[in-house]
Amino acid sequence: xxxxxxxxxxxxxxxxxxxxxxxxxxxxxxxxxxxxxxxxxxxxxxxxxxxxxxxxxxxxxxxxxxxxxxxxxxxxxxxxxxxxxxxxxxxxxxxxxxxxxxxxxxxxxxxxxxxxxxxxxxxxxxxxxxxxxxxxxxxxxxxxxxxxxxxxxxxxxxxxxxxxxxxxxxxxxxxxxxxxxxxxxxxxxxxxxxxxxxxxxxxxxxxxxxxxxxxxxxxxxxxxxxxxxxxxxxxxxxxxxxx
Numbered sequence: 001x002x003x004x005x006x007x008x009x010x011x012x013x014x015x016x017x018x019x020x021x022x023x024x025x026x027x028x029x030x031x032x033x034x035x036x037x038x039x040x041x042x043x044x045x046x047x048x049x050x051x052x053x054x055x056x057x058x059x060x061x062x063x064x065x066x067x068x069x070x071x072x073x074x075x076x077x078x079x080x081x082x083x084x085x086x087x088x089x090x091x092x093x094x095x096x097x098x099x100x101x102x103x104x105x106x107x108x109x110x111x112x113x114x115x116x117x118x119x120x121x122x123x124x125x126x127x128x129x130x131x132x133x134x135x136x137x138x139x140x141x142x143x144x145x146x147x148x149x150x151x152x153x154x155x156x157x158x159x160x161x162x163x164x165x166x167x168x169x170x171x172x173x174x175x176x177x178x179x180x181x182x183x184x185x186x187x188x189x190x191x192x193x194x195x196x197x198x199x200x201x202x203x204x205x206x207x208x209x210x211x212x213x214x215x216x217x218x219x220x221x222x223x224x225x226x227x228x229x230x231x232x233x234x235x236x237x238x239x240x241x242x243x
Contacts, residue, residue, distance in 0.1 A: 003095025008102060011069075021064075021103055025057040026110035028176070034118045044207050046121035048178065050111060051131070051203045056175040057107035058135055059195060062142035063149070063162045065100040070150025071158035074237070083238070100143060101136070108135075123206055131205040138198030141219060144226035151233035169195040191215075194222035 012018055033049045034040050073079050082092060115121040123131070145165070149158050170176060172186065173195025179187055190196040191212055197219040200211035 001095070001098075003092045004098040004102075005095075007095055007099040011099070011103065018103070018106065021057075021061055021107045022110050024060070025053045025107060026114055028056075029053050029111055029114045030118070032176075034114065040119040043120045043122050044209070045178075046115060046119035047123060047207050048203045048209070049119070050115040050121050051206045052175045052178070052199055053111055054108050054135065055138065055173075055195070055199045055202050056170050057111060058104045058139045059142045059170065059175075059198070060166060061100060061104040061107055062139055063146045063166050065103060066096065066143055066146025067149035067162040068155065068159045070096075070147060071153055071155045074150070075155055089234070097143065101139075104135075104139065127206055127208070131202060134202050134205040138201055138219060141194045141198075141223040141226050144223065144230045148226060148229040148233045151230070151237045169193060172196070174199050192218060194219055197222070 029049065033046070033053075039045045039049055083089075146162070149161055149165070153161060172190050173193050174182070174190060175195060179190055179196065179199075182190060191214055197215040200215040201219065203209060204211040204215075
């Protein structure tokens with residue numbers, strides 16, 4: 001909790017970091033979904049749009065918080081001291097996860113509010129509670145990917161890499177445009193991406209529409225791969241800096 005608290009305070013002392021995290025998904029919802037009556041006036045389509053952009057908000061938070069954020073922390077003089085504490089990496093990692101979850105929640109609030117006020121998006125209590133659990137689960141692969149980037153690259157390199165990874169995954173994963181509008185080849189390719197798998201599972205929990213049967217295996221497979229990559233990057237960084 002102490003690590004989570006000081007990491008949270010470090011972030012909120014740069015208000016634009018918090019505002020940007022909350023603003024972009026909300027603006028995308030307001031400008032690209034709300035004006036389209038065929039989407040905003042359709043409860044299923046509007047709810048799916050909120051889910052897609054919610055997936056983008058969580059994915060963005062994970063990659064920037066754990067990718068760019070970790071790499072910046074590694075360059076601070078305080079970081080080597082923290083790495084030598086007898087408590088080990090566990091409490092610090094847990095604090096980082098809690099901090100990322102807090103900012104992911106903040107990013108979802110304005111998005112949900114716009115969907116509620118300006119569209120016909122609707123969910124039951126059961127769907128809402130299920131979607132909270134699902135969005136926490138689908139965030140894990142991107143959290144691990146962010147850590148892998150953060151422990152592998154310098155701050156100058158991590159930020160552009162995060163951007164290069166985030167936006168293609170978001171577009172190809174159907175987070176800005178529903179996969180139903182994709183050409184056949186892109187739809188097939190998209191189903192192999194973790195962003196599309198997370199999007200489909202989240203939309204299923206919100207609307208009841210059936211996700212492809214490959215969604216869960218694809219997400220788990222990417223999660224295992226990113227976990228191995230994150231562990232390798234952490235140990236490599238530790239070996240290079242603390243021998």
